[in-house]
Amino acid sequence: MAYMLLHHETDDYDAWKARFDADPAGRAEVATAYQIFRGVDDPTKVFIGVEFASVEDAKSFRERLLASGALDTMAVVTPPTVVEVADRGEY
Numbered sequence: 001m002a003y004m005l006l007h008h009e010t011d012d013y014d015a016w017k018a019r020f021d022a023d024p025a026g027r028a029e030v031a032t033a034y035q036i037f038r039g040v041d042d043p044t045k046v047f048i049g050v051e052f053a054s055v056e057d058a059k060s061f062r063e064r065l066l067a068s069g070a071l072d073t074m075a076v077v078t079p080p081t082v083v084e085v086a087d088r089g090e091y
Helices: 013-022 055-068
Strands: 002-009 033-038 045-052 075-083
Touching (some): 013 033, 013 045, 045 055, 055 075
Antiparallel strands (some): 002 045, 002 075, 033 045
């Protein structure tokens, strides 16, 4: 399993979410899940985690996303980064 992480900033979450939901790069075709987080102290900060079955799927989608131009009008703080879980614990 692999993930793609992104960090955006937006002054209008509802408009940003509508663009996210439009899915211009076809996220729903390859991803298995996503989570969206917002800053508690600063709700303009939006963090996205998209889950993929493999690193290859995540990397392929990242390239599709970048090529789509969907991020060109967004305030991207951290560009799409493909990661794997290095450690996990439960309490």
